[in-house]
Amino acid sequence: MARLGMQHPIIQAPMAGTSTPQLAAAVSNAGGLGSVGIGAYGVEQAEQHVAQTHALTARAFNVNLFCHRNAAADVQREAAWLEYLAPEFERFGAAPPTALRCIYASAVGNPPLQAMLLRQRPQVVSFHFGLPEASFIEALRQAGTTTMACATSLDEALQIQQAGVDVIVAQGMEAGGHRGCFDPEQDRLLSSLALVQILVRHTRLPVVAAGGIMDGAGIAAALQVGACAVQMGTAFILCPESAASPAYRAELQSDRAYDTGITAAISGRPARGMVNRLHLLGRGYGQALPGYPMVYDAGKALHQAASAQGSSDYAAHWAGQGAPLARAMPAADLVATLARELNAQARA
Ligand SMILES: Cc1cc2nc3c(=O)[nH]c(=O)nc-3n(C[C@H](O)[C@H](O)[C@H](O)COP(=O)(O)O)c2cc1C
Known part of the structure; x- marks a missing residue:
């Protein structure tokens, strides 16, 4: 995480349709890692999104792809x-x-989308719902891009490790948004803390905890059981920089x-x-x-x-299950608040 220039172990989750270049850039500029989710876009719109994020921050950010098998x-x-x-x-x-x-087109078997990522060169690219072809993972590696992939079970995590991806995002069943399972029929619905501990024990890769983490105490708990960082989605929905509609914000509050x-x-x-x-x-x-x-x-x-x-x-x-704990504040303030709360936990 240090090589990405992150000052805090906090990744704002990619949220297709809800995350924005403004949100991602604000989080990265505040010392976390911002993410944009482009899984719902065609290549042209996705490229605009990535280019816009580059324009808003000189720091590292993450671009997230959907790797589903088309039904x-x-x-x-x-x-x-x-x-x-x-x-x-x-x-x-x-x-x-x-x-x-x-x-929605999958990133798997999608050369135009893959070429766009290699052209735009975000510092981090992450995968949801599975993995892309080995050739694309290798091309990203050669371009110096850090890769992350979501696992909901040990089996998926081992596939991620085997594929040469750099970081595992351990998504517990508390998480908001889509389950990242490779095959939903095989979902074991593990909780975040148990999953993180299992993956830390049985894989060699850094593990990021995702699901139900809403404040500094939650971050400290995830780090305590071996996560290197956390990925938080629901906590960022109420930020003014997100694309959440007024109805969505009202419901969440x-x-x-x-x-x-x-x-x-x-x-x-x-x-x-x-x-x-x-x-x-x-x-x-x-x-x-x-x-x-x-x-x-x-x-x-x-x-x-x-x-x-x-x-x-x-x-x-x-x-996610932590929804009642979501706070409405600008993303930079939220990152600073989370960092302060985390430091207070460390001192306690
Ligand atoms: C509104 C919303 C949209 C999401 N969209 C994506 C997405 O496009 N790609 C992805 O990898 N994860 C997505 N997720 C899941 C997050 O990556 C992460 O696993 C989750 O937010 C963690 O749980 P939390 O919401 O309790 O923090 C989304 C989550 C939310 C809340």
């Missing part, structure tokens, strides 16, 4: 899910889409923050967010869902129809 289209499953959701669209006088699209749950009904992959009507519809659906990101296409269409009428019943308001 095969399944017309029957997709039609059944859309039929199930049709009454929900009707509530807002809207019609469901006639078919679902694969709205309400009692709704006490009720988070993991659902695949919003995107097609399990993710933790504040429980809403779409979570509940998912729980009541007795059949197999279509794949990721096809389910997201339906969820976004439903959210668009509902939000136009002031409802966030179907929103992807991701948040």
Whole structure:
């Protein structure tokens, strides 16, 4: 972490759709490591995002890629899910889409995206949902880029180590946003502290703790069990530099923050967010869902129809179990506060 110029062991998590160049740069400029999540963008928009972050900070920052295996289209499953959701669209006088699209391209097997990263040369590149090709990891290594990958189990961590990635992000089940599992069917739902300890014991790589860490005491606990740093997402959502909507911010500051749950009904992959009507519809659906990101296409269409009428019943308001502890303050102040709290723990 020192070689990245970090003064504090704090990584602001990449949050596709919520993290921004302004947020990442503010965190890096304050001595942490900021991240931008470009998993939801096409190459052109992703490149603008990365270039904008470069323009806002001379310090290291992280760019995060989605490495999912594209689910095969399944017309029957997709039609059944859309039929199930049709009454929900009707509530807002809207019609469901006639078919679902694969709205996010994976970084795996994506030479234009990989070439963009090698051109833009962010100091850190991280992977979620799996790993890219060995050739891309090697090209990043040769370019002097530090790589990180998310593991939710020892098995995934060993694959990350074997692939020559530099750092493991140990994501516990407390975490907000998508579970980084390579295969969601194999999810063991380990908690952050247990996972960090297992990975520290059985791998040779530095381990970053992610999930439910909201303050200096949480950071100290993660460091105490062997993490080299923490990755915090939910704690940064209320920063003015994030792209969170007013409705998202209001919900995170309400009692709704006490009720988070993991659902695949919003995107097609399990993710933790504040429980809403779409979570509940998912729980009541007795059949197999279509794949990721096809389910997201339906969820976004439903959210668009509902939000136009002031409802966030179907929103992807991701948040971790620590959500009620989120604080609204500028990112630089939050990093300074976390560092101060961490130092106070060290002195105690
Ligand atoms: C709103 C939101 C969006 C997220 N998007 C991403 C993403 O694009 N890529 C990624 O690797 N992780 C993403 N995550 C997960 C984080 O990397 C991290 O695992 C998580 O935020 C840690 O848990 P915490 O939210 O309790 O701090 C996201 C998390 C949140 C809260």
